[in-house]
Amino acid sequence: MSPGRPSPSAAPVPVRVDKALELLPDLEVVAPLRALLVSISRPDERALWSSSGPYLTLGKRGVQPEELARRMPEAFHQVTEHLQVLYRAYVQALEAQQRGDGGEVVAALLRAGHAEERVGRPLQAQSWYEAAQRASQVLQDRRPEVESLGALGQVSLALREYAEGARHFQRSLALAESEFDQAGAIAACEGLGEAALWQGQWSGAQAWFARGLRLAEASGERRFLGRLERQLGVLARRQGDLAAAGEHIRKAREWLEGTAAADEMARVLSAQGHLEAQLRRHAAASAAYREALAWVQRAPRDPGLELSIRLSLAELQLETGRLLEAEEEMRRAEQLAIASNLTSRLVQVYTLMGKLRGRQQDETGFVFFEQAIDLCHMLERSPAAEAQVYLEYGLFQERLHHRDEARAYLERARELFGTVGEMVARERAEEALQKLSA
Amino acid sequence: MKAPLSMESSALPAHSRKGDSSRVRILVAAGEENDGVVQSLRQWAEDAALHVEGAPDLPRAVRKLTAERWDLVVAVLSQRADEDLAWWVDALRGATGAPRLIAATDNPSMGLVLRAESLGVLDLLTLPLRKDDFLGALARVRSAAVEVPVPLPPVEHHAVGQYALVGQSPTMLEVYKLMARVGPSAATVLIQGESGTGKEVVARAIHLDGPHSAAPFVAVNCAAIPENLLESELFGHEKGAFTGAVTRKIGRFEHAVGGTLFLDEVADMSLALQAKILRAIQEREIERVGGGEPIPVEVRLIAATNRDLKEAIAQGRFREDLYYRLAVVTIRLPTLAERGDDLVRLTAYFVRQFAERYGKRIQAMSDRALDLLRNHAWVGNVRELRNVLERAVIVATGDVLRAEHLPDEFRGEEATLGDRPQGALLTLAELEARHISRVLAHTNGQIGAAAEILGIHRNTLTRKMKEYGL
Numbered sequence: 008m009s010p011g012r013p014s015p016s017a018a019p020v021p022v023r024v025d026k027a028l029e030l031l032p033d034l035e036v037v038a039p040l041r042a043l044l045v046s047i048s049r050p051d052e053r054a055l056w057s058s059s060g061p062y063l064t065l066g067k068r069g070v071q072p073e074e075l076a077r078r079m080p081e082a083f084h085q086v087t088e089h090l091q092v093l094y095r096a097y098v099q100a101l102e103a104q105q106r107g108d109g110g111e112v113v114a115a116l117l118r119a120g121h122a123e124e125r126v127g128r129p130l131q132a133q134s135w136y137e138a139a140q141r142a143s144q145v146l147q148d149r150r151p152e153v154e155s156l157g158a159l160g161q162v163s164l165a166l167r168e169y170a171e172g173a174r175h176f177q178r179s180l181a182l183a184e185s186e187f188d189q190a191g192a193i194a195a196c197e198g199l200g201e202a203a204l205w206q207g208q209w210s211g212a213q214a215w216f217a218r219g220l221r222l223a224e225a226s227g228e229r230r231f232l233g234r235l236e237r238q239l240g241v242l243a244r245r246q247g248d249l250a251a252a253g254e255h256i257r258k259a260r261e262w263l264e265g266t267a268a269a270d271e272m273a274r275v276l277s278a279q280g281h282l283e284a285q286l287r288r289h290a291a292a293s294a295a296y297r298e299a300l301a302w303v304q305r306a307p308r309d310p311g312l313e314l315s316i317r318l319s320l321a322e323l324q325l326e327t328g329r330l331l332e333a334e335e336e337m338r339r340a341e342q343l344a345i346a347s348n349l350t351s352r353l354v355q356v357y358t359l360m361g362k363l364r365g366r367q368q369d370e371t372g373f374v375f376f377e378q379a380i381d382l383c384h385m386l387e388r389s390p391a392a393e394a395q396v397y398l399e400y401g402l403f404q405e406r407l408h409h410r411d412e413a414r415a416y417l418e419r420a421r422e423l424f425g426t427v428g429e430m431v432a433r434e435r436a437e438e439a440l441q442k443l444s445a
Numbered sequence: 446m447k448a449p450l451s452m453e454s455s456a457l458p459a460h461s462r463k464g465d466s467s468r469v470r471i472l473v474a475a476g477e478e479n480d481g482v483v484q485s486l487r488q489w490a491e492d493a494a495l496h497v498e499g500a501p502d503l504p505r506a507v508r509k510l511t512a513e514r515w516d517l518v519v520a521v522l523s524q525r526a527d528e529d530l531a532w533w534v535d536a537l538r539g540a541t542g543a544p545r546l547i548a549a550t551d552n553p554s555m556g557l558v559l560r561a562e563s564l565g566v567l568d569l570l571t572l573p574l575r576k577d578d579f580l581g582a583l584a585r586v587r588s589a590a591v592e593v594p595v596p597l598p599p600v601e602h603h604a605v606g607q608y609a610l611v612g613q614s615p616t617m618l619e620v621y622k623l624m625a626r627v628g629p630s631a632a633t634v635l636i637q638g639e640s641g642t643g644k645e646v647v648a649r650a651i652h653l654d655g656p657h658s659a660a661p662f663v664a665v666n667c668a669a670i671p672e673n674l675l676e677s678e679l680f681g682h683e684k685g686a687f688t689g690a691v692t693r694k695i696g697r698f699e700h701a702v703g704g705t706l707f708l709d710e711v712a713d714m715s716l717a718l719q720a721k722i723l724r725a726i727q728e729r730e731i732e733r734v735g736g737g738e739p740i741p742v743e744v745r746l747i748a749a750t751n752r753d754l755k756e757a758i759a760q761g762r763f764r765e766d767l768y769y770r771l772a773v774v775t776i777r778l779p780t781l782a783e784r785g786d787d788l789v790r791l792t793a794y795f796v797r798q799f800a801e802r803y804g805k806r807i808q809a810m811s812d813r814a815l816d817l818l819r820n821h822a823w824v825g826n827v828r829e830l831r832n833v834l835e836r837a838v839i840v841a842t843g844d845v846l847r848a849e850h851l852p853d854e855f856r857g858e859e860a861t862l863g864d865r866p867q868g869a870l871l872t873l874a875e876l877e878a879r880h881i882s883r884v885l886a887h888t889n890g891q892i893g894a895a896a897e898i899l900g901i902h903r904n905t906l907t908r909k910m911k912e913y914g915l
Binding site: 025049052053054055056057058059060061062066067272294297298301302304305329331332371374377378380411412415416419 | 502503504506507508511532536640641644645666668669670671674689691692693694709710713751824825826828829832835836839891893894
């Protein structure tokens with residue numbers, strides 16, 4: 008037998024990503040190398056149409072050492088550029104310190120933190136913000152501290168440290184109000200609402216968003232108004248008040264239509280998509296997500312936002328039984344995550360792919376959950392993300408009537424959600440466990 | 446410059462092909478800075494029986510596309526023309542009425558033209574638009590031969606669970622004969638064939654024709670499961686045998702007792718695991734990971750691979766002793782290209798199957814769509830055909846599956862010398878660039894696979910891609 012054509016190209020067999028990552032120690036200094044390795048990985052061409060093709064995950068993609076070597080100067084350039092931004096910000100902070108300009112010291116340190124966040128390093132950003140906050144505490148003008156605390160609150164939310172985030176926003180709000188810093192106060196209220204939302208404290212979230220909205224109405228700032236209406240819409244939807252959710256989202260859209268905030272429009276449309284999906288108006292939901300994607304195209308590049316919308320679209324297609332389209336959308340999201348150095352978001356992508364296989368009663372779908380768990384351990388170390396995988400893994404096993412395994416995974420999810428304070432998700436795990444016992 | 450692009454001959458959707466009186470609905474997506482494009486088209490609209498509407502930005506264009514039915518979209522590309530092109534092709538895929546795309550740019554390049562062609566874009570025009578160019582493109586749409594519906598032929602098939610064996614080609618008849626011979630025995634079988642040729646379906650059919658058809662058929666895809674999990678998947682594990690072994694697990698060997706264990710993509714197994722499989726075959730017993738007790742397992746083994754196992758043995762990647770244990774009887778499956786008219790039978794079978802699944806009433810396929818299927822190089826064989834037809838059935842709206850329902854790259858493949866306006870024959874370089882572009886589209890941009898199809902070294906291909914701006 009002669010499978011395939013003769014191979015004059017005879018390129019060396021690529022090294023599999025899982026093997027390549029095994030050889031790379033867990034050191035911060037090689038993190039950019041890890042990111043480059045992942046971003047240039049490609050699926051094994053021979054596997055694309057093979058029966059293992061549908062189960063392809065990051066670990067089974069391949070990487071050519073020669074290509075890695077070739078792309079190194081580009082990576083070095085990016086690393087150097089990033090370091091330059093950080094070092095320059097630090098020197099600027101020192102210069103400001105020398106001339107006694109405390110506000111600029113804080114601003115420079117915050118710039119460094121924002122630069123870290125832009126390249127997906129929230130933990131490092133947190134350190135810069137902490138330094139900024141310490142520097143701001145001695146200043147007479149409290150606005151730099153409001154800003155530092157706001158930044159700390161935001162990064163805590165990104166790291167899913169909700170209680171910590173709420174603490175920063177509380178302090179930020181108190182200071183902002185005493186300084187009549189309306190923008191700072193609105194941002195703090197929004198942050199507090201978001202932290203409460205994630206922890207399932209609906210009335211708390213409602214109160215904070217409403218307070219932020221009142222402040223925003225006084226300021227007349229359309230972007231803030233749009234954002235807070237959207238947040239209220241999301242909250243109302245989670246509480247099951249779909250009519251109110253629709254009204255808030257409509258208002259959010261109205262506020263934002265006239266602004267140039269394409270990213271905010273995308274978020275509103277994405278929220279509208281979720282609402283339509285909950286109302287089982289699937290065509291309208293799909294249209295809202297597609298319109299959101301069009302806005303993303305016009306906004307400053309934000310692959311994280313695009314990825315979220317694509318996953319929402321895929322989930323919608325999954326729910327409506329359009330499995331082929333769902334899988335295609337998931338693969339697009341996977342490619343986007345890999346190419347944009349959003350490897351930690353692959354956890355979500357693979358969890359959803361596993362869910363898809365569960366719908367098809369395909370036992371081999373467990374490979375996606377295993378890959379997602381590997382990624383949680385390897386890249387993100389976020390118990391909340393891991394808990395989410397275990398929850399879906401448990402539901403997958405339940406679908407396949409593997410009750411013992413389902414129970415073990417659901418219990419693990421419940422435990423992890425409990426430790427990070429994600430009470431809504433913990434309740435979902437609890438409900439699934441009760442259903443299993445019934 | 447009028448870009449020397451494809452003369453895509455797709456007919457417009459049926460509702461706009463009711464004679465000259467029917468107005469073609471055109472949506473023009475041009476930013477406010479390109480308002481002149483909308484104005485020009487509106488001026489030409491009366492002469493050409495067009496209904497023209499403008500959308501000042503992308504989101505509003507998407508909204509209009511969702512809300513109404515359009516025949517044609519004229520999209521003015523931004524400086525990121527390549528990305529815009531891909532985005533538009535993607536966006537139109539889900540749009541009502543499957544509108545065709547004409548792209549317009551003020552900065553055309555050969556690379557962009559070829560990319561547009563490979564994506565199945567109707568035409569790429571240069572800004573400012575010239576009436577003759579636009580009406581020429583429109584005329585090609587209107588004068589395209591109406592696709593003739595060909596009724597789907599009746600197909601006999603041999604049901605294999607939720608799958609089926611379809612085909613009457615001589616190559617498949619040879620396969621059936623061999624299957625009939627090995628089925629009733631309990632012999633171990635090795636099935637070889639390229640990806641997507643139907644190895645698992647054949648394995649299932651052999652099991653169902655065998656003496657233990659009532660017993661389980663358990664399939665394991667050795668390439669899909671990570672190496673560190675494959676052993677426990679095959680042999681099972683005891684609780685606590687390793688981190689993550691949260692419960693005792695019965696492996697696939699045990700699940701298959703009394704029936705058939707199908708080891709798909711067996712060449713992808715590590716040498717260590719090959720040794721354990723060999724032991725299980727020889728001794729007819731296994732041990733769970735973390736367990737000390739041997740467990741007797743009486744199973745029929747069917748293995749499959751898309752690799753050349755003899756070459757793998759020569760390279761030291763596959764155990765020779767295991768090969769001879771597995772290849773008691775070897776069945777080689779033909780590629781789709783080797784199956785002649787089975788393509789039409791498989792097409793009819795899949796279209797009916799998916800039409801039923803998705804609640805469509807598709808009775809026929811157009812002659813042009815069938816030609817496109819016949820001319821495609823099916824690297825993924827029957828699996829690829831099935832995938833293409835499932836997608837086509839999903840997007841089809843009427844009772845005929847047309848060329849427009851096939852993936853865009855299929856229509857890109859259709860561009861030929863004959864499509865060129867008179868006196869505009871291709872240069873050798875253009876022809877080469879087009880062919881490379883088509884092959885790259887076919888392999889989803891995979892350079893290695895494209896180089897293999899073209900029969901050149903990947904470095905040569907990379908150089909040519911750079912040269913032609915692909």
